[in-house]
Amino acid sequence: MKSVRVFFVGGLISYRALFSWLNPWVYVPSFLVMPIFQILLFVYIGRSAKLQSDSFYVIGNALQFAAIPCLFAMANTIAGERNQQTLGYILITPARRLPLFLGRALPVATNGFFVALFALVAGSAIVGTHVAASGYAPIVLVIAVSAFACTGLGLINAAIGLVARETAVLSNILFGGLLVLSGANVPVHDLPIVLRQVSEGVPLTHGIAAARKLASGSSVGSVLGLLGAEALIGLAYAALGYALIRGTETLSRRRATLERA
Amino acid sequence: MRLSRSLAYARNVAVVEVEELARTYRTSTGILRRRTVEVEAVRGVSFEIAKGELFGLLGPNGAGKTTTIKMLITLLLPTAGTARVLGLDVARNAREVRKRIGYVFGGDRGLYERLSGLDNLRYFAELYGVEPRVQKLRIQELLQLVGLAGREREKVEGYSRGMRQRLHIARGLLHDPEVVFLDEPTIGVDPVGARELRATIAALTDAGKTVLLTTHYMFEADALCDRIAVIAQGRIVAQGTPQALKAGVGEGTVVEIEVYGIEDAVVERVRALDGVSNVGLEARDQKQVLVVQTLPGRELVHAILGHLHGSEVGRVSSREPTLEDAYVALVE
Amino acid sequence: MRVARVLAYGWFFRMKMLMRSSFNSWLGVLYPLFFATVAFFMFKAGADSKPLLYSSLGAAVMGVWSNTATPAGSALAQERWHGTLELEVAAPVNFALILLPLTIAMSTIGIYSMAATLLWGWAVFGIPLQITDPVAFVLAVPATVASIGALGFVLAVAFVRFRQAWALGNMLEYPVWLISGFLVPLSLFPGWVRPISWLLAPTWGIRAIRGAALAGPSYGDIGMALGVGAAYVVLGLLLVQRALHAARAKGTLSLT
Numbered sequence: 001m002k003s004v005r006v007f008f009v010g011g012l013i014s015y016r017a018l019f020s021w022l023n024p025w026v027y028v029p030s031f032l033v034m035p036i037f038q039i040l041l042f043v044y045i046g047r048s049a050k051l052q053s054d055s056f057y058v059i060g061n062a063l064q065f066a067a068i069p070c071l072f073a074m075a076n077t078i079a080g081e082r083n084q085q086t087l088g089y090i091l092i093t094p095a096r097r098l099p100l101f102l103g104r105a106l107p108v109a110t111n112g113f114f115v116a117l118f119a120l121v122a123g124s125a126i127v128g129t130h131v132a133a134s135g136y137a138p139i140v141l142v143i144a145v146s147a148f149a150c151t152g153l154g155l156i157n158a159a160i161g162l163v164a165r166e167t168a169v170l171s172n173i174l175f176g177g178l179l180v181l182s183g184a185n186v187p188v189h190d191l192p193i194v195l196r197q198v199s200e201g202v203p204l205t206h207g208i209a210a211a212r213k214l215a216s217g218s219s220v221g222s223v224l225g226l227l228g229a230e231a232l233i234g235l236a237y238a239a240l241g242y243a244l245i246r247g248t249e250t251l252s253r254r255r256a257t258l259e260r261a
Numbered sequence: 262m263r264l265s266r267s268l269a270y271a272r273n274v275a276v277v278e279v280e281e282l283a284r285t286y287r288t289s290t291g292i293l294r295r296r297t298v299e300v301e302a303v304r305g306v307s308f309e310i311a312k313g314e315l316f317g318l319l320g321p322n323g324a325g326k327t328t329t330i331k332m333l334i335t336l337l338l339p340t341a342g343t344a345r346v347l348g349l350d351v352a353r354n355a356r357e358v359r360k361r362i363g364y365v366f367g368g369d370r371g372l373y374e375r376l377s378g379l380d381n382l383r384y385f386a387e388l389y390g391v392e393p394r395v396q397k398l399r400i401q402e403l404l405q406l407v408g409l410a411g412r413e414r415e416k417v418e419g420y421s422r423g424m425r426q427r428l429h430i431a432r433g434l435l436h437d438p439e440v441v442f443l444d445e446p447t448i449g450v451d452p453v454g455a456r457e458l459r460a461t462i463a464a465l466t467d468a469g470k471t472v473l474l475t476t477h478y479m480f481e482a483d484a485l486c487d488r489i490a491v492i493a494q495g496r497i498v499a500q501g502t503p504q505a506l507k508a509g510v511g512e513g514t515v516v517e518i519e520v521y522g523i524e525d526a527v528v529e530r531v532r533a534l535d536g537v538s539n540v541g542l543e544a545r546d547q548k549q550v551l552v553v554q555t556l557p558g559r560e561l562v563h564a565i566l567g568h569l570h571g572s573e574v575g576r577v578s579s580r581e582p583t584l585e586d587a588y589v590a591l592v593e
Numbered sequence: 594m595r596v597a598r599v600l601a602y603g604w605f606f607r608m609k610m611l612m613r614s615s616f617n618s619w620l621g622v623l624y625p626l627f628f629a630t631v632a633f634f635m636f637k638a639g640a641d642s643k644p645l646l647y648s649s650l651g652a653a654v655m656g657v658w659s660n661t662a663t664p665a666g667s668a669l670a671q672e673r674w675h676g677t678l679e680l681e682v683a684a685p686v687n688f689a690l691i692l693l694p695l696t697i698a699m700s701t702i703g704i705y706s707m708a709a710t711l712l713w714g715w716a717v718f719g720i721p722l723q724i725t726d727p728v729a730f731v732l733a734v735p736a737t738v739a740s741i742g743a744l745g746f747v748l749a750v751a752f753v754r755f756r757q758a759w760a761l762g763n764m765l766e767y768p769v770w771l772i773s774g775f776l777v778p779l780s781l782f783p784g785w786v787r788p789i790s791w792l793l794a795p796t797w798g799i800r801a802i803r804g805a806a807l808a809g810p811s812y813g814d815i816g817m818a819l820g821v822g823a824a825y826v827v828l829g830l831l832l833v834q835r836a837l838h839a840a841r842a843k844g845t846l847s848l849t
Contacts, residue, residue, distance in 0.1 A: 025757040029764035037767035044777040045632060049639025169620045176627025186634040286844055331844075336679050338841045359685040370676025375613040380606065387602045388684035388691065390595060432680075 003099040010095070011103025018080040019073045019108075031111075035065035035119035036126060042185045043127055052187070055129040059215055060184035062120035063208045066147045067178045070112040071171040074154025077104040078245065079161030087162075091249060101245055105151050105238070112147035120211075135214035138223070142214065145227055146207030149234030150178075153203050155241025162248045183208050203237065206230040276440055276471040277310040277333065281342035283495075284328050302328040304495035305342060310473060310488075315466045317486035318475045321592050325495040326475045330444050333473070334364045346440055360389070363433035363441040367448035369425060372417045378404075378428050379413040382435060389436035403431040407461060423454030430461060441465055443474045447481060459485060479585040489584075493592045506587045513538065513557040515582050516565060519548050519575030530568045536561050539590050548575060554586060599686055603694030604701075611702050621702060622709045625656035629710045632776055633718045646723065649714035650806055651775035654799050656706030657741050658769050665696040665745030666762015669753050679847050682837060689833045692749055693826065697742030704738060729805035729812060736815045737798030740822030744769075744794055746829045753836040754845065775799055794821040 016022060021030055042057040078101060081087035090100070117140065124131065131139065157174055161167035180186065181195060182204040188196055199205050210226035284303040289295045303325040310316040318326050331337040333344055335355040344351045349358045373381050379400065386396045404410040407427035412420075420428065426446060433441060443462065447455040455478075462485060465472050476482055482489055483503045490500040499506055523542070531551070532540040536559035541552040551569075555561050562577060612618065629652035636648045664671075669692075672678035681691050714720035724730045748765070752758035771777065772786055773795040779787055790796045797818035804811030840846050 021760070023757060025755060026760040029760045033764050034767065037764075037771065041767050041771045041776075042631075044771060044781060045635055048777040048781055049636045049641045051635060051639045172620055172624050176624055179627050180630050180634075185631050186638075190634060190638050284844075328844075331679075331847075334683055336683060336841060336846050337844050338838075356685050359683055362683075364680070364683050366676075368676070371680055372675075373610060373677065374675075375610050376606070380609065384602070384606045385680070385684065387599050387606075388681065388686045390599075390686065393598070 007099035007103035015107040018077045039123040058123045064184035066112040066116035070150035070154045073108040075161040075167035078158035109151040131215040132217035149203035152234040152237030159244030275309040278345045281305045283341040315472045317482040317489040320492035363438035365433035367445035374418040440471045483584040513555040516553045516579045518551045521573040607698035621660045645720040649720045653707040653710040657703030660703035661700040661745040663762045667759030668749040696745035700742035733801035740794035740818045743822040743825040750832045
């Protein structure tokens, strides 16, 4: 019962405490306006290069933008404890670590879901693309799973951030990596073979592919495999991220790696 | 009547003239339903500082010291009243004022951490328009003055608190200002470093500069300042030489009695004693100290001890009032 | 003379400072490369007739803006945070002369990113670096960098009141990439976008750079980039006095 409260209540409180982007002066430009311009940028590059349909870029970039809230927020809410010099106080509490750390992932994933959904709806309206009516509900599910998977990567990001401290730099680099690898703008089959293999293992790739199929009218059944793959990848990253955070904690007790602010 | 005479006096010698200076902050809270709150930080203060004088501004946190200084150094516009530095209005003639004043605040901030102390000084020398030919020599002199010579090529991020503070002082003196504003310059500096800083500050007035100093350390103000103004809740509550302020508490003595767990009722009975002007209870280590200020010529130790009958009593001492006693009496 | 000294030393001082922050400099070089990579893949696969160098040069200048937009937008917030803003404002020199070299130093750092992007395009995507008019190219690059720095200057002044200005600067990264025509010809945009593009100095900068590399002398565009950049400086000068007066009145120069 205590752990449930740590998970839900504690997670939300620390999310609000450590993720300063919830301020409207940051939230609106960073989460609502920026994804629209990212969509427009790539829609126009696509038109200029005479490549895919507009809808390809709207869906790809709307989902890929979930990486911004998921990566940055996850790193800030965990590794940010170090910058605020509150980490020591957290680590001496008896709270169970699984709800303590994963509780922070829930608001992160929820926000990532909302940001991507908003980008998809607003982006489609502005560019003038359409989603098959049958696809609405399942696409919402796909976005939720993708945001979850991205948050899994965010946990790894947070673990590294605990040690490396420069969380913004790392988050930006991971975001850039996903921009190239997730198939948001470059179809996965156009990537060199090595990158194509990496692409199969990163979050968002399968989610974006599934959303595109659903938007063009494919049935839910035909994307179940993609959806499952996205969820599995998310789980694997989340597990690895959590293990890394615990590992860092153990290591710090031995070597005082987290002590220096 | 008194005011007009002091103004006539000011026209001749006052370097800083402050008249009914006030500052109100408006802060808004809430996003959808905005509420505006007005905070009166400074509510009409007046004082003058003569040339070559070291003037202290004392007061509790939030009393309006820093707000007053910021108006005087042109960073903040007054909402009422006027202030002139060297005859120049701080609101209208900001640029001319800036050329002639130096500003130093205490604490870690205000330095370009990634660069060396020398780089920091050189940059501000440019911003203050110090002639290129003069710069080199001036910077060397100042490094000597503040005791940073030899360390100037190290990055500031590696400086100790005391070194940073000394660098701040050197920075504030680059353009040889006539008036120097020091806002809590010794805060957080170790005792030896603070003592050296005080010597540097004292040397400023010896060199003919006019200094306005704020500090929380009473012995520091007592030792350095020619005159002091005590500010509380945005108003000046007392002004004068440290001696005059101490005299204001009464020429009596201060009796300090160590006690262990004393009841409030007992304190009140002591307060009610004839000849007692003020009573305070301070915690020191495991014990408490009852501080009783008495009126001149009264011998009250026995009377006080009589009231303490039954409680455990430690050392008893009496002394002259300090500036701190005066300060506490004024701001409480 | 004094003005020139303050500007030159200020630029040198800020360059020194920016170059010492290694982690961020790496990001400044790396981050635009991801976008360049995506663009190269796209144009390589596409059916566009323009040479790849067209997009490579565009992606390179994207890096200059990328290195300017976010930090310039938040330049004043940063100075405020470090407690140096008050000291700079308290100095008798016009504050614009302190701020302009700072944002130009930011765009100058972007030259690293520019070079890295061109090299990346050449080494990984085999995009040759042919320059038709080297003299015009060598003039066009600093003109573009300076004009982007001037745009950053206007942003820094315009955002002086916003504590979260970094987010606003960040938000402007994509739109300027897009409507300055770094990767997409202006003719693709709706008509109403074009006048906005013309008001953006980077539009003229990339035209000048591309012109010098692909066609020949591009002095007209160099002049336009510098002209629009100069207009920004004048605008910033006018705004900065008003902004500082407002900050002094409201008491927002420091955090305390």
